[in-house]
Amino acid sequence: MTTKxxxxxxxxxxxxxxxxxxxxxxxxxxxxxxxAEALEARELIKINVLQNCADDPKELAQILGERTRSQVVQVIGKKIVLYKEGKDDKKKIVLP
Structure with missing residues (x-):
């Protein structure tokens, strides 16, 4: 994935x-x-890490990215954004 x-x-x-x-x-x-199901339906999702979760959001993002075969777009504070490119017939987001 490019910077743009x-x-x-x-x-x-x-x-x-x-x-x-x-x-x-x-x-x-x-x-x-x-x-994984949300990524299939939406391609781009945002996840909130609650205060009572003891794990580091960056580590959680890496684990989720590997398990769902998606890319971590960003981790800001307690928010994680994941992206997984949709199949050709169901693409919703067209990258520049």
Whole structure:
């Protein structure tokens, strides 16, 4: 992913609300499945890491990126933005 593409995705993510939250149980198989399904449907998602989660958001983002085969766009504070390119017939986001 190029710098321009990453900047474009960041600009799209700024207006989004988090659709999933990571709590004190951290990453569960159910959460991983929910994130993978959300990425299939939306391509770009924002995740909120709650205060009661003891894990580092950057480490969580890397783990989720590997498990869902997605790319970490950014981690700001307790917010994680992930992107996974959709299949050709279902593409919603066209990268510059």
């Amino acid at each position: 593409q990453r900047a474009y995705l960041k600009s799209l993510a700024m207006t989004m609300d988090p659709i999933l939250q990571i709590g004190k149980s951290s990453i569960t198989p159910e959460l991983t499945t929910a994130i």
